Amino acid sequence: MATRADVAQRAGVSASTVSYVLNGQRTISDATKVRVMKAIRELNYRPHLAAGLLAGGKGRAIAMLIPGGKKGITSSAVEYINGATRAAADNGYHLILWPNELEKIEEIAALNTSGFIVGVVLMEIKMVDQRVEFFEDAEIPMTLIGRTNTPNSFNFVDRDFDGAAQTAIHYLAQLGHKNIALINNARFKTNSKHSVDYRFRQSVISTAKKAKTPLTHFYYENDANTGELALNEIVSTSPETTAIIALNDLTIIGLINSGTKNGFSFPRDLSVLSLSTSPSQVEMTVPEISTISPPAWEMGAKAIEILLKNIEGGSTSIKQELWAGDLIIRGTTGEARVGKLTFPHLKN
Amino acid sequence: MATRADVAQRAGVSASTVSYVLNGQRTISDATKVRVMKAIRELNYRPHLAAGLLAGGKGRAIAMLIPGGKKGITSSAVEYINGATRAAADNGYHLILWPNELEKIEEIAALNTSGFIVGVVLMEIKMVDQRVEFFEDAEIPMTLIGRTNTPNSFNFVDRDFDGAAQTAIHYLAQLGHKNIALINNARFKTNSKHSVDYRFRQSVISTAKKAKTPLTHFYYENDANTGELALNEIVSTSPETTAIIALNDLTIIGLINSGTKNGFSFPRDLSVLSLSTSPSQVEMTVPEISTISPPAWEMGAKAIEILLKNIEGGSTSIKQELWAGDLIIRGTTGEARVGKLTFPHLKN
DNA sequence: TTGAAAGCGCTAACAA
DNA sequence: TTGTTAGCGCTTTCAA
Numbered sequence: 001m002a003t004r005a006d007v008a009q010r011a012g013v014s015a016s017t018v019s020y021v022l023n024g025q026r027t028i029s030d031a032t033k034v035r036v037m038k039a040i041r042e043l044n045y046r047p048h049l050a051a052g053l054l055a056g057g058k059g060r061a062i063a064m065l066i067p068g069g070k071k072g073i074t075s076s077a078v079e080y081i082n083g084a085t086r087a088a089a090d091n092g093y094h095l096i097l098w099p100n101e102l103e104k105i106e107e108i109a110a111l112n113t114s115g116f117i118v119g120v121v122l123m124e125i126k127m128v129d130q131r132v133e134f135f136e137d138a139e140i141p142m143t144l145i146g147r148t149n150t151p152n153s154f155n156f157v158d159r160d161f162d163g164a165a166q167t168a169i170h171y172l173a174q175l176g177h178k179n180i181a182l183i184n185n186a187r188f189k190t191n192s193k194h195s196v197d198y199r200f201r202q203s204v205i206s207t208a209k210k211a212k213t214p215l216t217h218f219y220y221e222n223d224a225n226t227g228e229l230a231l232n233e234i235v236s237t238s239p240e241t242t243a244i245i246a247l248n249d250l251t252i253i254g255l256i257n258s259g260t261k262n263g264f265s266f267p268r269d270l271s272v273l274s275l276s277t278s279p280s281q282v283e284m285t286v287p288e289i290s291t292i293s294p295p296a297w298e299m300g301a302k303a304i305e306i307l308l309k310n311i312e313g314g315s316t317s318i319k320q321e322l323w324a325g326d327l328i329i330r331g332t333t334g335e336a337r338v339g340k341l342t343f344p345h346l347k348n
Numbered sequence: 349m350a351t352r353a354d355v356a357q358r359a360g361v362s363a364s365t366v367s368y369v370l371n372g373q374r375t376i377s378d379a380t381k382v383r384v385m386k387a388i389r390e391l392n393y394r395p396h397l398a399a400g401l402l403a404g405g406k407g408r409a410i411a412m413l414i415p416g417g418k419k420g421i422t423s424s425a426v427e428y429i430n431g432a433t434r435a436a437a438d439n440g441y442h443l444i445l446w447p448n449e450l451e452k453i454e455e456i457a458a459l460n461t462s463g464f465i466v467g468v469v470l471m472e473i474k475m476v477d478q479r480v481e482f483f484e485d486a487e488i489p490m491t492l493i494g495r496t497n498t499p500n501s502f503n504f505v506d507r508d509f510d511g512a513a514q515t516a517i518h519y520l521a522q523l524g525h526k527n528i529a530l531i532n533n534a535r536f537k538t539n540s541k542h543s544v545d546y547r548f549r550q551s552v553i554s555t556a557k558k559a560k561t562p563l564t565h566f567y568y569e570n571d572a573n574t575g576e577l578a579l580n581e582i583v584s585t586s587p588e589t590t591a592i593i594a595l596n597d598l599t600i601i602g603l604i605n606s607g608t609k610n611g612f613s614f615p616r617d618l619s620v621l622s623l624s625t626s627p628s629q630v631e632m633t634v635p636e637i638s639t640i641s642p643p644a645w646e647m648g649a650k651a652i653e654i655l656l657k658n659i660e661g662g663s664t665s666i667k668q669e670l671w672a673g674d675l676i677i678r679g680t681t682g683e684a685r686v687g688k689l690t691f692p693h694l695k696n
Numbered sequence: 697t698t699g700a701a702a703g704c705g706c707t708a709a710c711a712a
Numbered sequence: 713t714t715g716t717t718a719g720c721g722c723t724t725t726c727a728a
Contacts, residue, residue, distance in 0.1 A: 001461060003705055014715045019707065029713060046454075046486075050401035050462035051705035054720045066445075072430035073421060082420035085447045094455060097414075097445035099433045106394075107442060113349060114398035114721090116464070224631035253632060260609050261634040283572035284601060284632045286609040351721055362699045367723065377697060399721030402704045462705090 002043035011039040022047065053115040061094045062307065063108055064121040065131065068099030076249060076278045076296060077123060080145055083300030084121060091308055093118070100124075105134055112140045119307045121145065121300075125156075127193040143307040145299060146195045147320075155306050155319050157299045159196070161203035163324030164292045168245055168273055169207045171327055176336035177243040177271060179214050181234050183255075184247055186219045200247055200275065216241065220251045227254020231264070239340040243271040243333070249281055256285040256332065263344030267334035270341060275325075287331020294325045350391035359387040370395065401463040409442045410655065411456050412469040413479065416447030424597060424626045424644060425471060428493055431648030432469060439656055441466070448472075453482055460488045467655045469493065469648075473504075475541040491655040493647060494543045495668075503654050503667050505647045507544070509551035511672030512640045516593055516621055517555045519675055524684035525591040525619060527562050529582050531603075533596055534567045548595055548623065564589065568599045575602020579612070587688040591619040591681070597629055604633040604680065611692030615682035618689060623673075635679020642673045 008015040013032060020026035021036040028036075039045070053059060064084055067077055081097065088095040096117070098108060111117040118141065122131055125146030132154065135142045144156040151158075172180060182204055188197040208215040216238045220226040230251055234241050246252035252274050256266055266272055266287060277291045299321075306319045356363040361380060368374035369384040376384075387393070401407060412432055415425055429445065436443040444465070446456060459465040466489065470479055473494030480502065483490045492504040499506075520528060530552055536545040556563040564586045568574035578599055582589050594600035600622050604614055614620055614635060622639045630636045647669075654667045 005705080015706085016708080016716080017714060020714085023707090025708090027713070032714080046458055046461045048402070048462045048705050049458045050398040050464065051720090052707070053398040054396070054402050054722085055705075055707040056720065057707060068430075068433055072433075073426045075423060078421045081447075082416075085416055085420075089449065089452075094452060095447060097447070099429075099443060099445070101437065104437075104442060110394055110397045113394050114396045116398065228634075250631070254634075257605060257608075257632070257634045260605075283598070284605070286576075286602075286605045353721080363722085364700080364724080365698060368698085371723090373724090375697070380697080396721050399704090400723070402706085403721075403723040404704065405723060 001048075002045040003048070004045070006043055007036065007039045007045050010043060011035040049116075050114075057115070059115045059118055060092060061096050061117050062088055062119055062121065062304065063096050063098045063111065063117045065098050065100045065108075065123065067124055068101055072099075075281055076276060078280075079278055079296030080123060080300035080303075083297035083302075084304045085300075086297075087301035087304035091304070093304075093308070095304070100131075105131060109134075109138045109140060112138070118311050119143070121303045121307060125195045127195050127198060141307060141311050143303045143310075143319075145303050148195065151320070153318065155303075155310065157302050157306070157321045157323065159200070159294050160322035160324035161196075161199045162207065163322070164275055165200070165203035165207040167324065167327050168204070168275060168292055169211050169213055172243045172245075172271065172273065172333070173211060173213065175243075175271065175334060177213075178336065179216070179238070179240045179242055180208065181216045181218055181238055181241045181244045182247070183230060183244060183251055184217060184219045186221045189219055196276075197247070204245060204247075220248060222248040222250045224250045224254030224257070226251045227256070228258035228262075231255045231259050234270075235341050235343055239342065241270070241341060242336040243273065246272065246274040247276055249274065249276045249278065252277065252289065253281060253284045256289065260286065266332045269337060269344075271334055271336070272332040282330065285332070290328065290330045290333040292325050292327045295323055299323055349396075350393040351396070352393075354391055355384065355387045355393050358391060359383040397464075398462075405463065407464040407466055408440060409444050409459075409465050410436055410467055410469065410652065411444050411446045411459065411465045413446050413448045413456075413471065415472055416449055420447075423629055424624060426628075427626055427644030428471060428648035428651075431645035431650075432652050433648075435649035435652035439652070441652075441656070443652070448479075453479060457482075457486045457488060460486070466659050467491070469651045469655060473543045475543050475546060489655060489659050491651045491658075491667075493651050496543065499668070501666065503651075503658065505650050505654070505669045505671065507548075507642050508670035508672035509544075509547045510555065511670070512623055513548070513551035513555040515672065515675050516552070516623060516640055517559050517561055520591045520593070520619065520621065520681070521559060521561065523591075523619065523682060525561075526684065527564070527586070527588045527590055528556065529564045529566055529586055529589045529592045531578060531592060531594045531596050531599055532565060532567045534569045537567055544624075545595070552593060552595075568596060570596040570598045572598045572602030572605070574599045575604070576606035576610075579603045579607050582618075583689050583691055587690065589618070589689060590684040591621065594620065594622040595624055597622060597624045597626065600625065600637065601629060601632045604637065608634065614680045617685060617692075619682055619684070620680040630678065633680070638676065638678045638681040640673050640675045643671055647671055 004015050004018050007018045085095045120142050123145045125144050127149040129148050147156045147158045185197050274289050274291045282288045352363050352366050356366045433443045468490050471493045473492050475497040477496050495504045495506045533545050622637050625637050625639045
């Protein structure tokens with residue numbers, strides 16, 4: 001592997017001149033520039049990043065910790081990732097995606113220590129999140145997509161859960177819906193404490209209460225194949241339900257598809273409003289689902305911008321942004337049904 | 349930031365002893381070990397990765413180039429990524445996902461030059477792929493998921509397209525299907541040349557020819573909302589069709605969902621067999637789609653293992669593996685319909 | 697079982 | 713406009 005010294009020798013200049021040609025921090029005569037570039041090409045020279053970093057150079061990468069467990073990257077995560085990728089690129093940085101394993105978090109700190117990585121973006125934040133605590137202790141610049149239960153001291157972008165819940169309840173109220181079923185993620189009851197499950201549920205509950213709208217809770221694993229079960233339970237146990245608000249993106253797809261197959265018609269029989277379905281998932285049902293979904297792409301991009309403002313601008317002020325998301329009326333919401341919900345004749 | 353020298357001083361040993369305590373390459377007395385570890389903890393010492401690499405240490409990371417364009421990470425890509433992530437972790441490596449932008453490929457080479465990245469895995473290979481050529485020139489260890497039109501000299505895992513096509517055609521023949529519609533990706537005609545589009549199409553064509561099964565071609569953008577159009581065109585222009593083979597994972601979801609909504613019944617009216625639907629997508633329709641899909645998780649894992657064998661084992665032999673994928677019969681395939689395909693009465 | 701010391705290839709301050 | 717040089721923090725060889 002050719003080094004900077006090799007290039008310098010071949011071009012007949014000093015080693016530092018090669019550096020300055022490369023980083024443009026000095027005015028260099030055209031003649032020299034040409035000779036150096038020629039030598040670089042001829043030797044197929046490529047700078048040694050680690051050496052540069054060790055000597056005080058600055059890295060241009062950001063690590064984004066992404067879900068890496070059994071489910072891996074979820075389709076909602078993809079949008080955040082894509083937005084962040086683009087924003088990083090637009091700012092001359094590179095986004096490195098790091099499948100999330102808590103044990104390996106030290107390695108990320110090591111990458112920061114050595115300058116490879118200038119900061120981190122975290123997703124899928126829990127109410128109490130060890131990763132957040134770790135990076136805070138390590139003093140590594142960080143922005144959260146989501147927030148913990150003590151968010152005061154962190155940069156974050158998150159959903160405006162209250163705003164989304166209010167839009168949802170009021171929109172459904174306008175359509176005459178008086179009895180609403182809320183589909184929650186079953187992990188809310190059983191599993192580790194994701195911020196989004198808690199906050200969203202709380203926001204819907206308190207908004208419904210204020211609006212005096214009765215709310216019935218249902219809990220399902222967030223899989224498409226829980227959708228049929230969900231619909232059956234709603235019909236059986238809450239036939240007065242005229243609308244569903246879904247926090248589970250996958251369950252609701254399964255609910256609509258199996259319901260349609262079994263002769264239900266949306267929104268004639270039941271209105272469905274999802275608060276978390278991503279744009280690509282919207283196409284997974286006919287009719288397409290009405291949503292109030294987070295502007296995930298923009299939020300991912302914003303997370304990067306906030307992080308870079310801290311790092312490059314030297315700003316230490318904390319930025320926190322809340323995004324409600326727009327109501328997009330598609331095919332699954334309409335006037336409230338009159339009368340009880342019943343099973344249609346199965347059409348085979 | 350504490351350095352190794354700080355630790356050494358505090359522990360009352362030499363700097364190199366600290367290194368040996370850390371990497372275990374020397375027998376160290378327990379007393380010394382304890383003192384060093386204590387100093388490390390007290391100083392919150394963290395090794396400087398770049399310095400280690402510069403001095404000849406070995407990196408433990410692999411870069412996986414993933415789709416980073418407008419569509420971003422597709423749901424089929426997720427499975428490959430998850431398999432690769434796990435295999436890397438099992439071997440003590442870390443997988444870094446690098447959203448694919450051709451311009452930035454030099455940075456990956458730089459990471460390799462400096463020892464941080466030991467090799468790369470590429471996805472979504474084109475028949476002629478500049479990335480492959482680049483990494484070959486740069487002599488960076490590489491495994492492809494897919495293959496170019498000159499694959500002889502590369503490690504790869506890819507689908508056994510002929511095997512999958514044969515299984516598909518023969519299975520449908522057994523069910524009495526004599527007229528098959530093949531849904532191709534429209535980018536085959538218009539866009540850059542993805543290996544999978546070419547090879548798969550070719551395999552299905554030649555297999556159908558041998559089996560004397562008439563094949564009608566259709567081309568659609570791979571989006572769910574092309575599904576309704578596709579079904580309409582098939583009904584209108586090829587009413588003798590009794591089965592669809594789909595190379596488009598998204599189009600076929602839209603086709604089944606809109607068809608069901610409009611009164612078609614699968615497989616009574618039409619059998620559907622997808623050759624690329626991922627396990628998570630299978631749940632997006634009712635009934636679930638019969639598939640011959642690649643074992644993406646395993647292929648991703650295998651790609652990593654092949655790469656590491658080259659790197660760690662010093663083996664220079666080329667490994668190439670083809671996986672057909674298993675036929676999984678779910679709800680969309682059955683006996684061939686008798687008579688022409690017609691539009692059902694729309695049920696509203 | 698431990699220590700000393702020579703680099704690895706680069707950045708940037710200082711000099712010319 | 714260009715050159716000289718002192719490290720950056722570590723790995724590893726050689727020596728004890």
